[in-house]
Amino acid sequence: xxxxxxEAPPGVRSTPRREQPGGEPHGRGxxxxxxxxxxxxxxxxxxxxxxxxxxxxxxxxxxxxxxxNMTQLIQHVTEWTGTxxxxxxxxxxxxxxxxxxxxxxxxxxxVLIMLGGTLVGLLLARLGTRMRLxxxxxxxxAWAMPPIAGTTVYQWLFAQRFGVVNWVLDAAGFHSMADFNxxxxxxxxxxxxxxxxxxxxxxxxxxNLYAATTIIPRELYEAAALDGASARQSFTTVTLPFxxxxxxxxxxxxVIWIFKAFAHIFAINEGGPDRLTETLPVYxxxxxxxxxxxxxxxAISVLTILILLALMSYYLRIALKQEEDxx
Amino acid sequence: xxxxxxxxxxxxxxxxxxxxxxxxxxxxxxxxxxYWMFNTALKPNSQITTEEPxxxxxxxxxxxxxxxxxxxxxxxLVRNSVTVTLVAVGLALLIALFSAFALxxxxxRGRKGVILTFMIAQMAPWEVMxxxxxxxxxxADMLNSLVPLTLFYTVMVLPLTILMLRGYxxxxxxxxxxxxxxxxxxRTQAFRKVIFPLLAxxxxxxxxxxxxxxWNEFPMVLILNKDPGAQxxxxxxxxxxxxxxxxxxxTMAAASLFALPILLLFLYLQRKVVSGLTAGAVKG
Numbered sequence: 001x002x003x004x005x006x007e008a009p010p011g012v013r014s015t016p017r018r019e020q021p022g023g024e025p026h027g028r029g030x031x032x033x034x035x036x037x038x039x040x041x042x043x044x045x046x047x048x049x050x051x052x053x054x055x056x057x058x059x060x061x062x063x064x065x066x067x068x069n070m071t072q073l074i075q076h077v078t079e080w081t082g083t084x085x086x087x088x089x090x091x092x093x094x095x096x097x098x099x100x101x102x103x104x105x106x107x108x109x110x111v112l113i114m115l116g117g118t119l120v121g122l123l124l125a126r127l128g129t130r131m132r133l134x135x136x137x138x139x140x141x142a143w144a145m146p147p148i149a150g151t152t153v154y155q156w157l158f159a160q161r162f163g164v165v166n167w168v169l170d171a172a173g174f175h176s177m178a179d180f181n182x183x184x185x186x187x188x189x190x191x192x193x194x195x196x197x198x199x200x201x202x203x204x205x206x207x208n209l210y211a212a213t214t215i216i217p218r219e220l221y222e223a224a225a226l227d228g229a230s231a232r233q234s235f236t237t238v239t240l241p242f243x244x245x246x247x248x249x250x251x252x253x254x255v256i257w258i259f260k261a262f263a264h265i266f267a268i269n270e271g272g273p274d275r276l277t278e279t280l281p282v283y284x285x286x287x288x289x290x291x292x293x294x295x296x297x298x299a300i301s302v303l304t305i306l307i308l309l310a311l312m313s314y315y316l317r318i319a320l321k322q323e324e325d326x327x
Numbered sequence: 328x329x330x331x332x333x334x335x336x337x338x339x340x341x342x343x344x345x346x347x348x349x350x351x352x353x354x355x356x357x358x359x360x361x362y363w364m365f366n367t368a369l370k371p372n373s374q375i376t377t378e379e380p381x382x383x384x385x386x387x388x389x390x391x392x393x394x395x396x397x398x399x400x401x402x403x404l405v406r407n408s409v410t411v412t413l414v415a416v417g418l419a420l421l422i423a424l425f426s427a428f429a430l431x432x433x434x435x436r437g438r439k440g441v442i443l444t445f446m447i448a449q450m451a452p453w454e455v456m457x458x459x460x461x462x463x464x465x466x467a468d469m470l471n472s473l474v475p476l477t478l479f480y481t482v483m484v485l486p487l488t489i490l491m492l493r494g495y496x497x498x499x500x501x502x503x504x505x506x507x508x509x510x511x512x513x514r515t516q517a518f519r520k521v522i523f524p525l526l527a528x529x530x531x532x533x534x535x536x537x538x539x540x541x542w543n544e545f546p547m548v549l550i551l552n553k554d555p556g557a558q559x560x561x562x563x564x565x566x567x568x569x570x571x572x573x574x575x576x577x578t579m580a581a582a583s584l585f586a587l588p589i590l591l592l593f594l595y596l597q598r599k600v601v602s603g604l605t606a607g608a609v610k611g
Contacts, residue, residue: 041429042441044422045489049448052482060459120353126346137594138354141361144593146543148561149586153364155568156575164363164380199357262454263545267565281454288458289550301455308452316446 060305063298070292085299095283095300102279105190106258112198113254114247117205122239124210136210139203147200151267154196158182183269186276193268193277197261205250212246213239245322252315260308280304364586367579368392375576391580398570398581400556400563408542408560411473415480416537419488420530422481427492428518432501442490449486453479457550464551471554479547484537491536495529496522535596539589560585 066072067081089095120139124132145153158165160181169177182188216238224234262281265271271278271286278286284304288297367375371388374381395401429435430442453460464475499522507517545561552558564585568578 038429038433038435038438041425041433045426045485046441046444048422048478048482049444049485052479053448053451056456056459056463059463060456063459063462123346123349123353127350128343128347131347131350135350135354135357138357140593141590142357144539144586144590145361146539146561146586146589148543148545148564149364149582150360152564152568152578152582153360156367156579157360157363159573159575161573162376162380162575167378167380199360203357256450260452260454263543263561266549267545281452284455285457285546285550289461294458294462297458301458304455305452308450308455312447312450315450316443319446320443 057305060298060302063295064302066295066298068293068295068298073292073294081295085295086303089296089299089303095303098278098280098283102259105194105279106255109194109197109201109258110251110254112194113201113205113258114251116198116202117250118209118243118247120202120206121209121213124206125213136207139207142199143203143207145200147263148267150196150200151264154192155183155268158192184273186273189269189273189277193265196268197258197264200264201254201257205254208250209243209246212243216242249315249319249322252311252318256308256311256315259311260304280307361586361590364579364582367575368583370576372576391574391576392584394571394574394577395567395581395584398567398577400558403556404558404560404563407473407558411477411480411559412538412541414477415484415541416534418477418481419485419537420492420534423485423488423492423533426489427496428522430489431493431496432504445486445489448482449490451483451486453483454546457546460547461550471552471557473552473557476548476551476559480541480544483544484540487536487540488533491533492526492529495526495533498529499525532596535592538592542589 064085065080065082067079067084072079120135124135127135157163160166160179163182165182166177166180169180180188182192220238221234224238229237259279260281261279262285265277265279265282266285269277271282275283275286280300281304284297284300287300288294366382366384368391369384369387369389370381371386371390374384374386426441426445430438460479461470464470467475469475503521503525504517507521508514512520543561544559545565548559548562549565552562564581567581568575571577
């Protein structure tokens with residue numbers, strides 16, 4: 001039940017799926033292909049991706065240059081407005097406030113997830129077989145919880161009346177919390193959302209980090225011990241350097257995932273109270289669909305996608321570099 | 328000698344105490360929300376709305392599950408969710424198989440670019456694209472239909488399916504295929520008779536991820552299928568509490584019904600979950 005190690009996480013994997021050592025490189029193998037066959041095989045996948053992912057992206061761009069409110073929507077008219085949506089968005093205080101909020105939200109959550117995940121993962125590596133199994137079952141359950149089931153359960157845990165969290169706080173002596181309305185304020189709502197996101201994201205980091213530690217060669221620790229290294233020294237000189245590529249890539253993945261998180265935030269309180277917990281994806285949705293300013297919503301989403309693209313290109317650079325290093 | 332051993336053991340025990348205690352606390356923390364969901368779903372109302380929480384359901388009941396199941400449209404929503412998920416995963420597997428084979432077994436110009444394309448597509452910010460998707464589907468006059476939902480879910484899970492399957496195809500020794508071809512099989516035949524059976528476990532693991540993604544998807548169905556009978560389970564669940572007031576027992580029963588298949592799948596396939604997710608998410 002514990003973690004498989006022959007396909008370990010990124011960066012540190014011994015790449016069983018690539019060319020086998022000693023085997024022939026691909027190009028000179030018997031299955032070398034000429035002509036259009038590979039392109040033919042790739043055609044369906046590329047075609048549906050272009051049609052159903054590429055086209056909406058283009059559409060998103062086009063919508064962002066249109067005035068598309070309720071009237072235009074109903075009458076099916078296209079009203080181009082140039083860059084009005086962008087200048088409106090970039091000129092509005094709201095957009096910058098939401099952007100700053102998204103950045104803070106991402107930073108706080110990613111730091112918590114990476115710290116928590118790393119600590120739990122290192123703990124997993126130290127435990128005996130039975131305790132490790134127990135903890136990993138707990139982690140997998142939290143990880144597997146569907147987002148919307150998670151939000152529903154957290155709403156119940158933090159319910160104002162009969163919620164178990166308020167009861168525990170009251171019993172612990174914080175009597176003012178007995179009837180606390182968690183979704184009534186900005187910070188407390190964010191607290192619930194972040195706890196939910198951290199709870200459901202830590203297992204991914206922890207379990208994969210543990211998997212990464214299992215492929216660190218034992219001899220390295222033995223050599224470090226022979227050289228008289230303390231536990232801490234062998235951690236910084238052996239464990240950390242091995243985990244660094246994994247940590248780097250995972251941090252970036254988490255940044256991307258948290259930055260575009262929608263379901264958790266929206267389902268807890270729909271960006272409320274008073275739109276105070278809207279992050280960029282929720283903001284785009286509420287502006288576009290909720291307030292029926294579809295063109296504005298599209299412009300906000302284009303700006304969000306641009307930020308994500310910048311993050312992704314950095315991530316892809318690291319990931320590709322690691323893949324090349326392995327070869 | 329014996330005493331020394333005993334002392335060692337005691338030291339080791341003490342050294343093992345802290346990690347184990349921490350692990351127990353963490354286990355409790357991670358499991359509690361899931362436990363509380365099932366716990367509440369199984370308790371009679373008299374044990375839910377109490378001043379002091381009832382930690383163990385002493386007199387379990389299925390009445391909340393009955394309420395959830397009897398909710399309007401429940402069975403058509405189950406059918407919607409299952410249909411959309413299975414068709415999307417099936418389509419994605421079929422399409423991905425061709426691509427995975429090409430990417431794993433053939434060298435051609437642009438191969439790296441194609442892999443990169445799928446790596447990028449896998450991170451596509453679908454959550455942020457819902458407005459454009461809404462307009463596209465509306466222009467095609469297909470709101471409240473399962474067809475666009477299924478097709479978008481197919482594309483949503485396709486990149487990961489391709490990237491994962493590529494690994495599984497590459498793991499099948501090429502010699503097997505070659506010897507089959509030497510023995511007179513055509514390439515298609517060699518694929519069908521030699522590679523495909525060996526791929527079955529990989530197909531299983533890969534489809535698991537597509538299954539989870541499609542089963543859980545929320546933002547798109549939120550905007551596309553507002554019709555109560557055309558929704559899927561996540562959307563229904565997100566509105567359940569509003570529809571049923573503060574009937575937390577029934578809400579938790581609904582959440583349990585929705586989450587249970589995924590929880591079981593994850594526990595059952597934990598090993599593959601771990602290796603597969605990293606392989607797909609990060610590598611390619």
